[in-house]
Amino acid sequence: MNALPAALVPAMPHLLAGDPTSSWAELATATRTVGDRLRAAGVETVLLLSTHWFTVLGHQVQCDDRLRGRRTDENWYRYDYGHLAYDVTVDTELAHRWADAIDADGMQARRTRYDGFPVDTGTVVASQLLDPRGQGRWAMVSCNLYADPSAMAAVAAAGMRAAGQLGRRLGVVAVTGLSSGLTGRWIDPGEDRVEDTHDRWNRKMLDAIRAGDREAVLAMSPQYAAAAQADSQFRAFAFLDGAGAVDRPGEVLAYGPVWGTGAAVVWWGEPTESRET
């Protein structure tokens, strides 16, 4: 495979529900398919941005070699998917090299290695679905909400350079939602839907992604962020763009609501035969 394998996957924990509604189940299955494809592509380390690890000072790079623990979500604790165990192996050699590359580009890297550090729900959800056997390695960076969205592109480019120096076979994944419009009440999952305006915007962006029109996606992102309150101003796409991953058509594997928000699984690469694990 020559193309850089890359994906955009949802962050919400509902994908891990024991009794999911159809949308949540389809999104979870598609995310597992992405994991299969990353393994089939021989990816050694995944460069990961979760917009739900949001920060405001510099760019935090996770430098703890193994993140193990249990996360009780501060909002979803009353559901099974609000209680998540995680065990994630970090490619610390790449993480440190990535942090060095961020600094070298005139940005501020913040090397993060603290016992008890609260891993965000998006990272936990994505790692469980993409790598259910816990065999993969990850290099993770936070999403700085106060930096310009284009900064995330520079951060991703720094990660690519660092991986290139180490000769890693790399995949790139952005964990994020699409539109907001989160339903502000406790719902029966069967009621879950994306409101019409947000749905139209999500589909418009996904159509441009399908067409491989990265310039259109980037140009529409500010308007999308305003009209559909896109997750973190759609910084996730800027990150994928900075990695050079979205200059070709994306394959939309799933799209649907998660508690009123829009969520999608998109794959960039040369699709390989999927197998469930």
Next chain:
Amino acid sequence: MSRVFHLPAGSTRSGARRAAASPSGPGPAAAPGPGPRRGGIVAGYLAPHPPHLVYAENPPQNEPRSTGGWEVLRWGYEELRRRLRAHRPDVLVVHAPHWITMVGHHVNCVPNPRGVSVEPIFPHLFRYHYDFRTDVELAEAVVEEGERAGLVTSALREEGVRVDYATIGALHLANPDWDLPVVSLSANNNPYYYSDASLGEMETLGAATRRAIERTGRRAVLLASNSLSHMHWDTEPDLPEDMAAEHPFSHEQYAGDMELLQIVREGPTSRLKDAIPRHIGATASETKAGSLTWLLAAMGWPEVAGDVLAYGTVIATGNAVVEWVAP
């Protein structure tokens, strides 16, 4: 530098409702004397929570060590502590913007929250070992009164949820001895998607909090854990407490804070009903999370002025320690 939050504040109030300002208006209410104790809300404090203030103080509960910094704000908190003690409260009730709940208003009903709160944004400054008592009866009463008022509410009874730094920060800075029971309320807003709290709902939540306090006969002090102007740097100096790097983000942010604080100092609090949304629009104020509106609504928008105990910036955000005493 880009703004995190883009939506207007949730209040639908008309700007035409601004009360007339009066230089000779109400002053701060007098601090309590040594008379008999009455129940209800006796005082409220704007109690900003930057973890830098806890870090600068070097309390034993916090792992990182500092050389100080942000002294003027911390001196303001020293005065707050003295006054709070004089109010002789039964309980501290805190509303904080970093216990973010996407669905509804949550109240911590865990009897003894304890653990280590490693702050994901400032882990180098805030790794705090907390262990406090919840006034469960009052917490449950807030949930019930909120539901009765038509709010979506939830009673947190799961012990594994990490207590956030805005809750701990305000509580520590107001009462570092942790010898008073606590009721902790979440902020129903969602930074991932740039939505602010509905200030209308915060009024309802405030009224529900007051009813719960009155119903249970508690003598309560409220803490609104909010900063003011909230544009800030997206990097920090090598020494976090390097005060040479500390100043307002811009003149506009500073002026916006001063305009709000002037109204606070002049009173009455009803003028803040319009001033708060205006200030949010001008400065991206953290009061968009609703804590200050909740506090003043709980106090019934009293006809008093606030007493500004300190003002200072933290990574360029504006922060004021303010007291309102119930008349």
